[in-house]
Amino acid sequence: MRRTLHTTLSGDLAGPLTVYAIVAAAAAYAPTQESLVVTVDGEPADLSQLVGPHGTRLHCFGTEPGTAHPVHFALAYDAVLDGEAPPPLDDPVDLPTYLRPSRYCESDRLGRFARTQFGGLTGAALMEAVSGWVHDNVAYVPGSTGPSHSTLDVLELRRGVCRDHAHLVISLLRARNTPARFVSVWAPGLAQMEFHAVAEAWSDGQWQVLDPTRLAPRRTMVRIATGRDAADSAFLSSYGAGLRLTGYTVRAEVDELPADDHLAPVVLT
Structure with a gap:
């Protein structure tokens, strides 16, 4: 399988600030080709990389005090991936981490609802029922x-x-004592191309991907960031003065688009 990824982001920076971009394929992949270029007012920006949990890559750039403002920034990321990444690793600390409520996933407030809708279900049957209920x-x-x-x-x-x-x-699964987490992905086959978001749930000793939107085949997806919820995976965030996003394109393609029955277990690779 060959997957080709491209994004451009551009905008204005209003003052001294630090910007984090989370757009690159996770560190587990071995791209055949990959480039990430950031410019600020047309000049190459100093760019650093941080690697977080599950291979999430944060690329950092910014402006210094004394810089005339506003300034324009542009980011371009391109990658070609041949084959697949290894399945996600099993870290024992993940299971209690992804059972807890989080900023956007208030599983502690959904216990009664989850018991009413999905009581008695466990494992693959629970995952299928929850994903299907949200879709419907x-x-x-x-x-x-x-x-x-x-x-x-x-x-x-x-x-x-x-x-x-x-x-x-994620919230409903956590409310039924099933570890679940948030994954931002590139999604070749998505009709209206954007960065996409899916869930992963722990079942039968592995993390299985669930996409209740059913908008793209899961086997084509490329992991970007993994975390408790969307707070851990924003594709662009800034700290300091203001950032205004003015341009944004995403393109993800695959050489052969597989079918997806949306029920069979799939591991994101």
Whole structure:
């Protein structure tokens, strides 16, 4: 399988600040080709890389005090991946970590609802039922929610974007004592190309990927970041003065698009 990835991000920086971009394929992959270039007012920016849990790569750049503002930045990432990455490692600390409530996944407030809807189910049957329920009961509506919407908001609205669908699956699984986590991905085959979000749940000794939106085949997806929820995987974040995003393109392609029945267990590789 050959997957080709491309994104450009551009915008204005209003003052001294630090910017973190999380767009690169996770560290477990071995790209055939890869480049990441950042410029600030047309000049190459000093760029550093941090590698976090599960191979999440953060690329850091910014501006210094005394820089005339505003300044324009541009980021371009390109990669070609041949083959697959190894399956995600089993770290024992992951299981208790991904059982706990988190910023967007209020599993501690969904216990009664989860017991009513999914009581008696465990393992693969529970995962299939939760993902199917979210697909059937929460509409995918681009632009319908914002960065402050939590699982409880989405459950009430019954609509959201991919991150909301993933958050709700994660919350319901955690409420039923199943470790679940958030993964941002490149998703070749996605009809309206964007960065995408899915859930991973622990079952039968491995992390299996669930996509309740069913908008792209899971076997084509490329892991970017893994964490408790979307707070751990924003593709662009800034600390200091303001950042205004003015340009944004994402493209992910695969040489052969596989079918996905959305029920069979799939490991993200």
